[in-house]
Amino acid sequence: MSILIDVFRLTKKDILLEFRKRETLFSMGLFSFASVLIFSTLYNLIDISLEAKQAISAACLWFIITFMVMLGLTSVFSREMKKNSIYSLLSLSIKPQVIFLAKLIYLCIILAIIEVITFVLAIIFLRVEIQTNFLLLLMVLTIGSLDLCVAGCIVSFLTVYAKSKTLAIPILFFPLILPSILIATQVTTNIILFEDPMYVINNTLLLLIHAIIILSIALLVTDDFLSQ
């Protein structure tokens, strides 16, 4: 129970700090809005079928989400690293796993906020049509995003002492999430075009397993990441 309270307090602190400055939320939101507008403009310039547009829209959606996670990752430890003070967290009487979970939940929350906005924009501008399978789409978006956040968080932990984070984060992050993005894109396309629930559920399970494996590894090795 005390672990959950610690996770809650740490997450609350990060969310509070983010809402005071809104730097990450603003940059993620702006990126999302700009991307949707660019893709939408592109659709108006070329003559392709509605089906093709919808398939591309699914890929666009995951492209935007992936880069939003990337933007969010830079803020995960930015407050602690501002004055080279990761020690502020390490000095607390909490297990290192608590820090990981709190950072993960923080990343998930800010991503969820921007995803809602992106999703609405995507429906309006990219013509992502949801008919009967909204719940399936919601499930894929939730689990896919969780998978990206878990992978992103472990990369953030790995690079916490790295001097060139802007180089290290993409190098480690993309190989880790590439299979997930491909699966998530295919599943989203399937929901929009073919509506095959079994295909969607099976592949979403793969995303969930991927997330669980990475999360388990992260929880096992967090201590060493932070204290070495």
Added chain:
Amino acid sequence: MKVIDQAENPVVKLTNVSKVYGFINAVRNVELTIKEGETVGFLGNNGAGKSTLLKIIALLIKPTNGKIELFGNDVEENQHSFKRDIGTLLSHSFFYEDMTGRENLEFYLKMNRKVNDYTKVIDKAVERYNLKFFIDRPIHELSTGMAKKLELLRVALPNLPRLVLLDEPFSGLDVENKQFIKQIIAERESNTTVIICSHDFDSISLICTKVFYLEKGRIERILEPSEYDYFLKRQN
């Protein structure tokens, strides 16, 4: 050269502790024992290994070799539970700049769960040390001295840590703020142990009852108060 200071009921006991960063031996085979209630200093030039040794004792970094015992227990397992009894002040701030002093203090008190009524503890300390004018201002609006005062309050709030570790606490401070730090150290609980890390012998010789002199990661000498004058003259 190994220097061993024998002591009963040690709060800190290091056995053969070393820390290597790449090819640099920051701390080499340090053995030391510090008793409860003592105020000791780590003295040495820049790069002597003082801060690294302090971080090892604060359980912020793991030593490459050696054994650490705090409060009579080996810290190998459940390190986080020992941190509740340690207050650490490093050269860079632990405070979040966009939070006020009060929010920062509340955050640290809540996370370390030593007291239930943290608001009362903070109010009492604010009243006692006359910090009313800047406790509710964001840290980024405060001067270095003001922020350091609040940091020290985080480290040494009444009844909190049994072990207080201060890394260069006097650097960048005016006379009044230095006096404030000395006052907090003087008013601490009798069972609280304080370790001060500094390259300025003048500052720590007035407070510390024992000084460990470090050179190239080793403890070269242990200075008792009777030797301070001699050491000071030799240094000058």
